[in-house]
Amino acid sequence: MTRTLQAAWTIARKDLRIEARSRELVYTTLFFAVACLLVFAFAFVRERPIDNAAAGILWVALAFSGTLALGRTFERERQGETLRALLLAPVERGAVYLGKLIALLLLMAAVEMVVVPIVGLLFSAPLLRAPALLAGLLALGTVGFAAIGTLFAAMLVRASSRDVLLPILLYPMTAPLLIAGVQGTAAIFADEPNLVLAQNWLAMLLFFDAVVVTVALWVFGAVMTE
Amino acid sequence: MSGGPHALAPDDFDRVSVRDVSRTFGRRRALARVSLDCRAGEIVAVLGPNGAGKSTLLGILATLMRPSDGEIRYGARTAAEAGDGLRGRIGVLGHDLFLYGELTARENLRFFGRLYDVSDLDARVDAALAAARLSDRADDRAGAFSRGLRQRLALERALLHAPRLVLLDEPFTGLDDDSAAHLSARLRELKLHGAIVVMATHDFETADGVVDRAICLDNGKLRDVPAGAGPLRERYRQALREARG
Numbered sequence: 001m002t003r004t005l006q007a008a009w010t011i012a013r014k015d016l017r018i019e020a021r022s023r024e025l026v027y028t029t030l031f032f033a034v035a036c037l038l039v040f041a042f043a044f045v046r047e048r049p050i051d052n053a054a055a056g057i058l059w060v061a062l063a064f065s066g067t068l069a070l071g072r073t074f075e076r077e078r079q080g081e082t083l084r085a086l087l088l089a090p091v092e093r094g095a096v097y098l099g100k101l102i103a104l105l106l107l108m109a110a111v112e113m114v115v116v117p118i119v120g121l122l123f124s125a126p127l128l129r130a131p132a133l134l135a136g137l138l139a140l141g142t143v144g145f146a147a148i149g150t151l152f153a154a155m156l157v158r159a160s161s162r163d164v165l166l167p168i169l170l171y172p173m174t175a176p177l178l179i180a181g182v183q184g185t186a187a188i189f190a191d192e193p194n195l196v197l198a199q200n201w202l203a204m205l206l207f208f209d210a211v212v213v214t215v216a217l218w219v220f221g222a223v224m225t226e
Numbered sequence: 227m228s229g230g231p232h233a234l235a236p237d238d239f240d241r242v243s244v245r246d247v248s249r250t251f252g253r254r255r256a257l258a259r260v261s262l263d264c265r266a267g268e269i270v271a272v273l274g275p276n277g278a279g280k281s282t283l284l285g286i287l288a289t290l291m292r293p294s295d296g297e298i299r300y301g302a303r304t305a306a307e308a309g310d311g312l313r314g315r316i317g318v319l320g321h322d323l324f325l326y327g328e329l330t331a332r333e334n335l336r337f338f339g340r341l342y343d344v345s346d347l348d349a350r351v352d353a354a355l356a357a358a359r360l361s362d363r364a365d366d367r368a369g370a371f372s373r374g375l376r377q378r379l380a381l382e383r384a385l386l387h388a389p390r391l392v393l394l395d396e397p398f399t400g401l402d403d404d405s406a407a408h409l410s411a412r413l414r415e416l417k418l419h420g421a422i423v424v425m426a427t428h429d430f431e432t433a434d435g436v437v438d439r440a441i442c443l444d445n446g447k448l449r450d451v452p453a454g455a456g457p458l459r460e461r462y463r464q465a466l467r468e469a470r471g
Contacts, residue, residue, distance in 0.1 A: 003343070010340045018328045076326075085324035088288060089341040090314030225292060 004098070007091040011099025016106060018076065025069050025107055033065035033115045041122040054123035055185035059178055061115055062138075063145060063171075066108055070149040071166055073104055074157045083157060083224075093221035101150045108142050130188050133198050137188075140205035141181035144212055148173050151216040155223050180204045238315060238390055239301025240266040242287065242422055247296035248446075249282050256282040258446040259296065266390070269413055269423040271433050273451060273462050274443035280426035281321070283443065284393045287424060288318045300391070314342055317389030321396050323380035327369025331360050331379050334368055335386060342387035354382035357412070373400035381409065391422045398429040410436045430459040444469045 019025055040057045044050045077083035086096045116138065120127040127134060152169045156162035184201030187194045244262040248255070256279045264270050272280045285291040287298065289305045289312065297304055305312055318324070325334050335351045344350050355361045358378040368376060377400050385392065398406050406429075413436050416423055427433045433440075440451035440458060442465040451458070451465045 007341055010337065014326070014329070014337050017333070018326060021328050080325050080327065081320060081322035082324055082326060084290060084320065084322075085318075085338070086341075087290060088313055088316070088318055088324075089338075090311050090343070091341065092310055225290070 004092045004095045007089065007095035008098035008102060011086065011096060012102035012106070015073065015076075015100065015103035019103070019107065025072050026110060028072070029065040029069045029107070029111050030114060032068055033061045033111055034118060036061040036064060037115065037118050037122060045122065048124065052186045052190065054119055054125035055182050055189050057123065058116065058119045058125075058185060059141070059181045061119075062108070062112065062142070063174065063178055065111060065115075066104075066142070066145055066149065067167055067170060069104060069107055069111075070146075070153045070170075071163060073100060073107075073150075074153045078157055083154075087224055093224055094217040096224075097150060097154065097216060097220040100154070101146055104146045104150060105142060108146060109139075112138055112142065125189050126193075129193060130195055130198065133195060133202065134185065134188055136202050137181055137184045137198065137205065140202065140209055141177060144177040144205060144209045145174050147209065147212045147216055148177075151220060151223075154220065177205065177208055180208065239303070240390075240420075241301060242391055242424075243299045244283075244287070245297050245299070247283075247286060247293040247298060249279075249286060249291065250294045255446050257286070257293070257443075260443075260446070260448045261296075262441060262448065264391075264422045264424055266420040266422055267417050268439070269417050269425065269437045271437040271440040271451075271458070272424060272426040272443060273428075273430075273440055273458075274426075275466075278443040279446045280443055281395055284318070284320075284395055284424065284426055287391065288316055288393050289313060314387060315390040317384040317387065317392045319381050319384040319392075319394045319397055321399070323376050324383065325368045325376055325380055328367060330365045330367055331355060331358075331371070332364040334379065335383055338383050339386050344387050350386060354386050357385075358382040359408070374402055374405055377401055378405060378408075381412070385412075385416070389421065391424070392416055394423065394425040394427075396427055396429075397425060398427060398432050406432050430457070430462065434458040442466060442469065 037057065044053045074083070077086065087093060116127065119125050149170055152166055156165050159165055180201045184198045184205070187198040187201065242264045244260055247257055247260045249257040260283065272283060274280050282291065286293050300308055300312055329337065332351060332355065335354050336347060339347045339351060355364045358381070360375065360379055368379060371379065381397065397409060401409060410432065413423060425433065425437070434457060439453060440462065442449045442451050442462055444466055447469065449465050449469045451461050454461055
């Protein structure tokens with residue numbers, strides 16, 4: 001187990017080092033997410049934002065920008081066929097999945113640190129009403145989205161129509177997660193907040209994540225063996 | 227055969243046995259009941275026309291693909307019995323070089339060294355850079371190297387963990403005469419240390435003085451290239467003619 005985690009961290013660090021040099025993913029996802037928010041702000045904010053709009057807009061921006069990052073993170077492994085080299089390493093193949101997932105999570109977390117305050121600013125969202133609960137929803141939502149996305153992006157890495165297939169597979173599978181995220185966040189942002197309801201959605205996300213990560217770790221080795 | 231980084235560990239394998247291995251992709255048959263034995267200290271060339279199944283055979287030996295039928299034993303064990311650790315005894319140089327262009331030569335080697343849990347990593351990386359004759363460009367990005375330099379780096383990446391089974395797909399591609407001679411010397415060194423080297427190549431002249439024996443794949447079927455005094459290219463053509471009747 002320790003060896004698996006060590007290998008996963010080695011792979012994640014490698015991805016982050018490459019990203020720190022190119023800044024390709026962070027700029028792409030960040031600019032896309034911010035552009036999304038601005039478009040929604042111009043569309044939905046007049047004198048005051050539409051009720052519950054902030055929660056939905058936040059999660060849409062995160063899901064779309066996350067999809068961009070997902071496609072590119074495995075595109076890098078396609079160049080030079082380095083994914084094969086990772087699969088040849090004497091570690092559980094789940095470590096490769098875990099490493100890619102950790103790197104993607106850290107990247108999405110960096111994007112969220114910019115995007116969430118902008119949502120608060122543009123849509124007057126009360127970010128500090130229940131900050132721990134909001135952070136929990138975002139963290140668990142991101143883990144679930146990235147966990148499913150990493151598995152599908154890896155499976156599709158050799159498919160010629162992967163750019164089309166990834167969203168087609170990803171969005172239906174992540175719909176329950178996005179709904180839970182939106183509902184939980186809306187319960188916090190509402191004029192009459194319902195923190196118990198938000199906690200229930202948080203618990204649902206936790207359950208969803210546990211199932212998704214377990215299944216992904218279980219099947220990754222099999223689906224990556226040609 | 228003893229000593230050196232490729233010396234046999236107590237639980238290591240000293241032969242690879244391929245038994246009646248077939249592999250199909252949909253309706254296309256890439257390998258048809260291929261059987262082959264490779265022993266420690268032996269360099270085997272896999273020859274054949276494009277699309278004959280050479281890369282498929284190497285992919286199966288590397289455990290990247292499963293055979294549709296038949297089995298491969300690494301010593302007494304199959305890949306499933308040996309587990310993930312078996313991959314630590316296999317080194318692969320693919321046609322694609324398995325290098326990260328954004329990382330430096332040293333970073334590439336360090337990354338793979340960590341994945342393979344190589345001991346005394348800094349010293350091994352320095353030795354690998356020296357063997358690739360890239361010590362003075364260790365901190366340059368691999369993406370900035372010519373094909374030949376990347377090929378040399380990729381070979382050392384494949385050998386960094388001192389594998390028992392070395393699988394090379396077109397290792398002479400992009401190498402100048404000096405580098406090709408250097409690679410030939412490196413292969414002889416591996417042989418001396420007891421590695422099992424299986425090499426797919428079209429470079430008959432360079433391979434001729436290096437390999438112990440050659441096999442020929444044609445349309446997924448294996449045939450031995452006869453040993454003899456003649457040039458490898460002639461013996462290969464003869465094997466191909468006989469295979470095609």
